[in-house]
Amino acid sequence: MINNKVKYLLMLICSVALLSACKKQWDQRTAIANQQLNVTLIEQIKANPNLSTFAKYLTQTGLDQVLASSKTFTVFAPTNTAMQSLDPAVASDPVQLKLFISNHIANQTYLASGIQGSIRIHTLTGKNVTFTRTTVEDANITTADQYVSNGTLNIIDKTLPVKLNISDFVRSLTTVGALQSAYVKSQDTSYTDTTQATVQSLDPKTGKPILVPGTGVVKYNKYFKKTAALDNEDSTYTYIVLTDAALNTERGKVSKYFTTVTNSVDTTTRLASFNVLKDVAIRGMVKPADLPASLKSVNGVNVPIDQSAIVQTYNASNGIVYVMSAVNFAVSEKITSITIQGEFPSFFTRADRASLAQYRIRPDINGKTYNDMFLQFSSSTTLASFFAAYRVSGLNTCQYRVYLRAVNDTLFNHIAKPGNISQRITFGQVSSIAVTDAATGTLTATTAVNYPYQNSTPYNYVPMEYTGATAGTITANSTINVVGGMLNVTKLSTINMYLQAANSTTVNANNLLIDYIRLDPVIQ
Structure with a gap:
């Protein structure tokens, strides 16, 4: 049997060895961290010759000064090869270029290694990008989580173009989906919020405030208010745009249920349009590979999905849009009890x-x-x-x-x-x-x-x-x-x-x- 002295000596030797190993690991960790914490994001980017194009545009747009500040950021830097895809029209437009580069920078520090599944993070443009352990949007992260004094740097193999949100995309349509676009824009309205307005003076007779013209005006869209906030960057939707022929077909199926007292064709068309379009928004983003035979609209109505009728797909900043040549809604689900x-x-x-x-x-x-x-x-x-x-x-x-x-x-x-x-x-x-x-x-x-x-x-x-x-x-x-x-x-x-x-x-x-x-x- 081993006596107590031998046991004590063995325990002492193990403890010394363990402490020595821990100290060595800690010293190595500290050395690495101190070395990275001696530089800022912009210095780290400029030190990498494979990021020289991105570094050039950072300086050109003045965003290099942002990345030299004490605030913390997460940067997704495309390689020189990836930057070759940049549209020359964007590169030559100072406003568009700054917006483009800003879309690669997010406030705060996010670690790819700490992500479970995916997260959506705000870039300096106000848009969101989807970030996983290995990707950001459609780009692969080739080098992740480079720690520096004011954040982390991730090197990616594709650029992150600024996407339109669903509202802006629908508003931009002039040919395919033009009728739906016109309806959405017709629902824009505004009201005056006196709590946000500037008071010019008080009416001497009534004592009520007289507001500075144009102040306190709140704009909103009645269609979005009743269905889905398609202009909200923090929400995600799957949205269907009907071609003009498809919208006319669906409106024709329900128009007879909206006969007005004045027999106004315009009013009937407007009411029938809303009846159809209130059910083309679906909560969450459903990618093409995951599309089922039908989806549930925000109002709980079945939306039949015939993938052969999809004529265009657009990945928006707050979801995905499918332009479809047919969506055969059941009238019984549109005209309800x-x-x-x-x-x-x-x-x-x-x-x-x-x-x-x-x-x-x-x-x-x-x-x-x-x-x-x-x-x-x-x-x-x-x-x-x-x-x-x-x-x-x-x-x-x-x-x-x-x-x-x-x-x-x-x-x-x-x-x-x-x-x-x-x-x-x-x-x-x-x-x-x-x-x-x-x-x-x-x-x-x-x-x-x-x-x-x-x-x-x-x-x-x-x-x-x-x-x-x-x-x-x-x-x-x-x-x-x-x-x-x-x-x-x-x-x-x-x-x-x-x-x-x-x-x-x-x-x-x-x-x-x-x-x-x-x-x-x-x-x-």
Whole structure:
């Protein structure tokens, strides 16, 4: 056996050897680091003869002074061979050249060796580039992570041209995709933000500020606001541009659902254009090799992808654009159902009865939670034909089948007989509401379409479909009527929908109960 003295000597020898090895490694590391930290980025670049062209342009644009500062940067320096691809028009334009060179410089220090997957980093142009352990954009990193006093240098085998973002690319189209480009530009607008404006003086009469003209103006695009921020460099999208013929085809499929009161062709075209183009933006960047048979738009609509219809691909600074000669959208996904939730009425027959409404959270027979509205009268508050009104907009010009869901749990709530709830749905113009009793504020609904009363028996969990209807008086300019038991919207409009209780003053005979009303368009 080894005695304690021998063990101690062996441990001491190992410790000395370990400390010696660690010190040697630390000294080597310090020597390397100190040697690199003695120079700036611009000095490191100029010291490499294979980067002389890039160094020349850094000096020519004044960016050499930036890389000589104490701030930290990450530089992607193309080799002389890579710089041969530079467009002479860019090289001869001081503004474009500086923008081009700036796209190879990022604020802060990023290490390729520390990247898991990929990251997007800001360059001095305000654009983003995609950076991985071995690449930046389409360029390979041939030498990575050269440490210097104010950042890191990566040598790459291709240049990094400044890319347009998706918005700028679409706006630049003049031939292919010209109609889509024109629509996007037509949605540009602005407003004045007084918090950002310069106050010139105060109006002596009103005391309101008088702003310096042109200050505080905020520009934005209504189409981007409703769909996707295609001008945002920090978001990534896959975007589809339709050729003029393809856009006309898709608009033609949905135009009949956007007939206006004035029969304005321009308005119909604009509304149909938005209906098509709201679903050509997809979140995230999907490269050509990864394209599936269909994608989901930002609105959850299926976007069929026929790769043979792709006529052009553009890699933008915030995603990718496919110009396509056909995208066969399903009309049923473009003209969709409208669901009116019962717990969100716009107003009631009498405002002073609104407090009677109970807004409940209930489990149905399958255990699924839903929200509804239940309104019950006492003997002192009961009103015949009482209604809850709902303002409905976004109706397309087509026929709708009307569904109502009311889960009648009156027995569970110990409501006296009759347990049935009799109610109906009616529709009328927004302007058809009039105050009929100035003293009480009672409103009367003059309706254009009256559906028959339906009985909801206790524990009725089945959605009820109105298959029959009685039409009211239809005027020549009416925008809704009833045909074959369906709601028929003939002009785009906003209407009032009423959930109307039985024409009775008997307690519990004229209650209201509603989960939702759904209007399903009939696609033809």
